[in-house]
Amino acid sequence: MVVSARENTTLIDVEATGTKTELNASNLARMPISVGSRGLEAALLSFPGFAPNANGAIHPRGAHNQMTYVIDGMPVSDQLTGSFANSVDPSIVETIELFTGNIPAEFGSKISGVANITTRSGLASGRKFSGNSQWSAAQFDTLSEITQFSGGTERFGFFASFNTLKSNRFLDQVSLNNLHNGGNSERGFLRTDFQASSKDTLRLNFMLGRSSFELANLPSQQLAGQNQRQLLQDFSTSLGWVHTLSPRATFDTT
Numbered sequence: 001m002v003v004s005a006r007e008n009t010t011l012i013d014v015e016a017t018g019t020k021t022e023l024n025a026s027n028l029a030r031m032p033i034s035v036g037s038r039g040l041e042a043a044l045l046s047f048p049g050f051a052p053n054a055n056g057a058i059h060p061r062g063a064h065n066q067m068t069y070v071i072d073g074m075p076v077s078d079q080l081t082g083s084f085a086n087s088v089d090p091s092i093v094e095t096i097e098l099f100t101g102n103i104p105a106e107f108g109s110k111i112s113g114v115a116n117i118t119t120r121s122g123l124a125s126g127r128k129f130s131g132n133s134q135w136s137a138a139q140f141d142t143l144s145e146i147t148q149f150s151g152g153t154e155r156f157g158f159f160a161s162f163n164t165l166k167s168n169r170f171l172d173q174v175s176l177n178n179l180h181n182g183g184n185s186e187r188g189f190l191r192t193d194f195q196a197s198s199k200d201t202l203r204l205n206f207m208l209g210r211s212s213f214e215l216a217n218l219p220s221q222q223l224a225g226q227n228q229r230q231l232l233q234d235f236s237t238s239l240g241w242v243h244t245l246s247p248r249a250t251f252d253t254t
Helices: 025-029 040-044 219-223
Strands: 019-024 050-052 058-060 067-071 074-076 093-101 113-119 130-138 142-152 156-167 183-195 200-214 229-246 249-253
Touching (some): 019 025, 025 093, 040 058, 040 093, 074 229
Parallel strands (some): 067 113
Antiparallel strands (some): 050 058, 067 074, 093 113, 130 142, 142 156, 156 183, 183 200, 200 229, 229 249
C-alpha cells in the first residue's frame, strides 16, 4: 500500500492585505509596446484602472502624478514620461509588483499606485557572458536599438543594457502636419551582484538617461519661427544589501 500526502494549494494569498498584480520579463517581452519614448509606462497601461494622457503620462485610478516607482529598493516619485523625465527601459525588468489598493506602509508617499521593480541580474546565471541586440523601425523616421549583455558565476554577476531612440514624432503631435517634433533619447543601466557569504549579497546599480527633443509646434508657431527645445538628463546609483536572517526571513536595505 502506498500513501501519498499533498498540501492543498489555493489561489488566494491569505497574507496579502491589498490589491497587487505581478508581471515578469516574459510577460513584458510579449506585450505589443510601440516604438517610442513611453518606456515602462506603456506596459503599465495594460493594468486595470490606468488611463493614458498626453506624451505618455499615465493616470492610475484617476489620480494625477500620484505614482511611485521602486527600482531595486530605491524609490522614484517623479513622473517618468517623455516630456517630464527619461522613461525606464522595460527590458531591464525581471518582475513588477504593482500595488493599487491598500498599499503597504513601507512604500508611503504616493497614494494611487506603486510599481515595485526588480531588475535583471547575471548572478548564478550559468553563463560567463552572453548578449543580444535588437533593432526596430517605424513611421516618422523612427529608429530604436537595444543592446544587452550579462554573465556571472555563483558569487558574482552583472547585467548591462543600453538603448537609443530617434524619431521625428517624439512627443504627441499638436497638429496634423506634425511640425517641429523631432527628438532622441538614450538610457543606460548596469547592475552588479556579489554574494559575500551564504547569507549576504551586495548589489550595486547605476542608471543614467538623456533626452533631447523639440517641442511640437502649432502651424501659427511654425510660421512665426518658434524653435523650443528641451533637454532631460538624469543619473542615479544605489547600493543594496540582503542578509538572510532565517529560512523564512531576510533583511533588505538600499
